[in-house]
Amino acid sequence: MINAFxxxxxxxxxxxxxxxxxxxxxxxxxxxxDKAYCTVCNKELCAGKSxxxxxxxxxxxxxxxxxxxxxxxxxxxSRCDINIKxxxxxxxxTVLDEHGISHVLHIVDLRSDTxxxxxxxxxxxxxxxxxxxxxxxxxxxxxxxxxxxxxxLEKEAALFVPSGTMANLVCVMAHCWHRGSEVIVxxxxxINISAKGGMAQIGGIHHHTIKNxxxxxxxxxxxxxxxxxxxxxxSSQFLVCVENTHNMVGGKALPIHWMDELxxxxxxxxxxxxxxxxxxxxxxxxxxxxxARLVQSCDSVSLCLNKGLGTPMGSVIAGGKDFIxxxxxxxxxxxxGLHQAGFVAAAGMWALDHQVPKLSADHAHARAIAQCVHEExxxxxxxxxxxxxxxxxxxxxxxxxxxxxxxxxxLASVTDTESDELEEQVVVMMMPVTDTSVRFMTHCxxxxxxxKAVIKKLRYVIQEYDNxxxxxxxxxx
Amino acid sequence: MTKSVPHSGVVVDLRSDTxxxxxxLMKKAMTEAPxxxxxxxxxxxxxxxxxxxxxxLDKQAALFVPTGTMSNLLAVLTHCHQRGSEVILxxxxxxxxxxxxxxxxxxxxxxxxxQNLPDGTFDLEALRGLVRQKDDxxPTTALVCVENTHNVAGGKVxxxxxxxxxxxxxxxxxxxxxMDGARxxxxxxxxxxxxxxLVRRCTSVSLCLSKGLGAxxGSVLVGSxxxxxxxxxxxxxxxxxxxxxxxxxxxxxxGLDHVYxxxxxxxxxxxxxxxxxxxxxSKTFTCDPCGAHTNILMIECDTKKVTPQxxxxxxxxxxxxxVTELRESVIVRLLxxxxxRARLVVHHDVxxxxxxxxxxxxxxxIRELDSNL
Numbered sequence: 001m002i003n004a005f006x007x008x009x010x011x012x013x014x015x016x017x018x019x020x021x022x023x024x025x026x027x028x029x030x031x032x033x034d035k036a037y038c039t040v041c042n043k044e045l046c047a048g049k050s051x052x053x054x055x056x057x058x059x060x061x062x063x064x065x066x067x068x069x070x071x072x073x074x075x076x077x078s079r080c081d082i083n084i085k086x087x088x089x090x091x092x093x094t095v096l097d098e099h100g101i102s103h104v105l106h107i108v109d110l111r112s113d114t115x116x117x118x119x120x121x122x123x124x125x126x127x128x129x130x131x132x133x134x135x136x137x138x139x140x141x142x143x144x145x146x147x148x149x150x151x152x153l154e155k156e157a158a159l160f161v162p163s164g165t166m167a168n169l170v171c172v173m174a175h176c177w178h179r180g181s182e183v184i185v186x187x188x189x190x191i192n193i194s195a196k197g198g199m200a201q202i203g204g205i206h207h208h209t210i211k212n213x214x215x216x217x218x219x220x221x222x223x224x225x226x227x228x229x230x231x232x233x234x235s236s237q238f239l240v241c242v243e244n245t246h247n248m249v250g251g252k253a254l255p256i257h258w259m260d261e262l263x264x265x266x267x268x269x270x271x272x273x274x275x276x277x278x279x280x281x282x283x284x285x286x287x288x289x290x291x292a293r294l295v296q297s298c299d300s301v302s303l304c305l306n307k308g309l310g311t312p313m314g315s316v317i318a319g320g321k322d323f324i325x326x327x328x329x330x331x332x333x334x335x336x337g338l339h340q341a342g343f344v345a346a347a348g349m350w351a352l353d354h355q356v357p358k359l360s361a362d363h364a365h366a367r368a369i370a371q372c373v374h375e376e377x378x379x380x381x382x383x384x385x386x387x388x389x390x391x392x393x394x395x396x397x398x399x400x401x402x403x404x405x406x407x408x409x410x411l412a413s414v415t416d417t418e419s420d421e422l423e424e425q426v427v428v429m430m431m432p433v434t435d436t437s438v439r440f441m442t443h444c445x446x447x448x449x450x451x452k453a454v455i456k457k458l459r460y461v462i463q464e465y466d467n468x469x470x471x472x473x474x475x476x477x
Numbered sequence: 478m479t480k481s482v483p484h485s486g487v488v489v490d491l492r493s494d495t496x497x498x499x500x501x502l503m504k505k506a507m508t509e510a511p512x513x514x515x516x517x518x519x520x521x522x523x524x525x526x527x528x529x530x531x532x533x534l535d536k537q538a539a540l541f542v543p544t545g546t547m548s549n550l551l552a553v554l555t556h557c558h559q560r561g562s563e564v565i566l567x568x569x570x571x572x573x574x575x576x577x578x579x580x581x582x583x584x585x586x587x588x589x590x591x592q593n594l595p596d597g598t599f600d601l602e603a604l605r606g607l608v609r610q611k612d613d614x615x616p617t618t619a620l621v622c623v624e625n626t627h628n629v630a631g632g633k634v635x636x637x638x639x640x641x642x643x644x645x646x647x648x649x650x651x652x653x654x655x656m657d658g659a660r661x662x663x664x665x666x667x668x669x670x671x672x673x674x675l676v677r678r679c680t681s682v683s684l685c686l687s688k689g690l691g692a693x694x695g696s697v698l699v700g701s702x703x704x705x706x707x708x709x710x711x712x713x714x715x716x717x718x719x720x721x722x723x724x725x726x727x728x729x730x731x732g733l734d735h736v737y738x739x740x741x742x743x744x745x746x747x748x749x750x751x752x753x754x755x756x757x758x759s760k761t762f763t764c765d766p767c768g769a770h771t772n773i774l775m776i777e778c779d780t781k782k783v784t785p786q787x788x789x790x791x792x793x794x795x796x797x798x799x800v801t802e803l804r805e806s807v808i809v810r811l812l813x814x815x816x817x818r819a820r821l822v823v824h825h826d827v828x829x830x831x832x833x834x835x836x837x838x839x840x841x842x843i844r845e846l847d848s849n850l
Contacts, residue, residue, distance in 0.1 A: 014705075126508070333577040
């Protein structure tokens with residue numbers, strides 16, 4: 001086991017800023033690498049890990065933390081401090097909490113399907129893959145993967161890239177090859193919200209956002225209006241981007257008839273269509289169709305291997321030959337031209353062959369968890385069951401008893417009472433996506449036992465919030 | 478040219494040190510590495526690699542990236558974060574020649590080249606002359622870049638005294654220095670110095686793991702904590718944020734621990750090839766053994782008689798006469814680098830026996846091409 005936080009004597013290490021025990025209060029000392037700073041005690045400390053641990057456990061610091069709004073109870077926020085003593089994918093981990101006490105925890109990480117780790121069979125495929133230098137286009141495994149994905153999506157060619165963000169950026173830049181090209185993208189799309197404005201900052205491309213409807217689609221009339229209005233002034237190449245499944249609206253699969261209609265409208269307007277299909281395979285499984293059908297009217301597609309398909313990294317884009325040729329050049333300039341990339345491409349090959357049939361289990365798990373929340377009939381935390389189509393669900397907080405951040409913190413901590421009543425210490429990690437919405441994602445590393453544990457925990461926590469109102473009411477009368 | 482025959486023997490691929498493949502032990506390290514989601518900052522192996530390289534170069538922080546191109550791109554764009562920035566760099570630098578002008582195309586940064594001298598350095602007075610004064614006609618000089626070892630110069634180690642002087646000059650001018658240290662560890666090996674000494678006067682450094690160190694993928698950008706924090710954000714924007722990339726980071730760690738100590742072997746093997754060219758006595762094909770500091774050899778061709786393309790093509794074939802005389806069938810792959818030079822690069826996947834075969838083939842081909850002229 002590699003020590004993720006090596007101590008190198010009395011010198012401040014940046015890695016400590018991410019350590020779950022330190023990250024809420026620790027800061028660098030501006031003037032000195034030998035010192036650290038506690039932002040809640042307003043005090044300089046010696047920069048040694050044991051010094052910092054000692055400070056953290058001290059009564060004064062604990063009081064300062066409470067005053068600053070950091071709750072008590074045992075909190076486990078990230079996986080960095082977890083020393084996994086059992087084999088891959090064990091449910092239980094022995095960890096030290098911030099007080100240095102050892103606990104056996106059942107940890108279920110539902111923050112994202114990107115947390116999946118490669119299983120033994122996948123690693124075996126990676127180790128035995130034939131390799132070459134993909135910068136010379138000589139990696140046979142990368143080539144095989146690219147042909148496989150092109151065939152799967154019924155496009156002429158494909159290109160392996162290190163990430164979904166790069167996949168979308170490369171596609172947008174390859175389509176918007178000429179100065180003055182513009183993009184139309186949903187206001188809740190990943191490209192608009194979570195890609196650090198790459199297409200503007202890096203690609204120099206101007207975009208229009210269009211309001212996403214609750215089902216992930218948008219108004220085709222509005223698309224027509226934008227394109228026509230702009231073309232009056234000077235001609236631009238337009239590109240429309242869609243996302244399938246749509247993350248921010250809760251992992252919904254875009255209706256096939258809408259995709260076909262979009263294709264028809266865009267064709268008439270001479271506008272290109274790109275599909276951010278990070279979770280395209282989830283959409284295909286949910287709709288019971290092959291993925292090529294979903295992207296029939298798209299000029300390009302990006303497909304992630306590192307999400308529900310479970311590979312450690314990587315994405316593939318697919319489109320016409322000329323498009324892929326331009327995309328290859330752009331991938332190079334962005335710094336995405338890996339060398340012996342076949343090592344990770346092999347994981348993608350294995351995943352496409354073995355993981356796709358398992359996606360329906362992920363969908364069933366998401367639904368089961370959402371169902372339990374729905375059946376609590378809580379006013380503090382609700383879910384729209386009809387919206388849960390794939391492996392993503394959104395829980396809504398009432399913002400009176402609980403908001404998104406507090407719910408995530410509570411689910412990731414274990415109180416003594418809870419531990420006694422449930423006879424188990426379950427840590428569930430979810431992600432706040434707005435002030436009141438919490439997202440969870442199921443994936444191939446989440447199994448039936450994990451789902452049961454999540455349900456148990458959710459029920460307990462929901463009842464805690466529901467009882468809170470009752471207790472407050474009781475005190476008042 | 479005499480007729481080539483189908484080849485069924487050895488292929489010695491000296492086109493680049495990026496061709497190295499992970500060894501069984503490296504792969505073992507890769508599959509056993511503990512992993513996490515690096516976009517959440519939770520991959521312990523990536524964190525360990527970043528700490529290791531920061532410590533190795535005595536800088537505050539480091540960032541694992543997919544390629545050397547991205548490492549340099551992030552460095553320049555992070556240093557040149559204000560509109561109207563200009564970077565001074567050698568006219569033969571990799572950033573200027575082989576990165577598609579990314580700093581301009583993607584980052585809006587204007588390049589100002591300074592003439593590289595044959596040893597990979599540039600004149601510091603010339604540098605001073607290029608630094609912009611404040612004037613509405615001019616962009617603002619924001620960064621100076623240097624490359625070590627210098628690729629086009631033939632893998633030369635840039636003199637340490639010069640790097641120190643460059644650092645002092647830039648400090649006086651208020652300019653940061655970025656070192657493209659793709660092959661920095663080859664330089665450190667040649668000078669027999671800890672790598673941190675070579676970059677002591679540099680503000681940031683890129684170090685490749687996928688070249689001589691033999692990892693399949695990856696590079697590390699190193700600098701101050703604040704610089705790396707900003708570079709990390711930019712890495713996300715260009716799509717360089719990978720997930721469980723600890724598998725790749727583990728290969729880097731293995732390379733640093735086990736392959737770095739063997740780089741001197743690659744340098745020694747290059748010397749054997751340099752001597753073979755020199756001993757051929759050809760006036761058409763020449764090289765400078767003393768100038769071959771590290772794992773790269775440049776063969777200079779008299780272009781009035783033959784081009785580097787022709788040399789590379791002939792080295793990539795076998796003829797019946799050749800097989801008869803040398804009693805082996807060997808193909809050697811090298812690359813035409815400039816109008817007059819062919820480059821070959823030795824790396825840890827090349828064996829001493831293959832180098833001996835290459836030396837024999839080089840002498841044979843040089844003799845053959847000379848006699849045809």
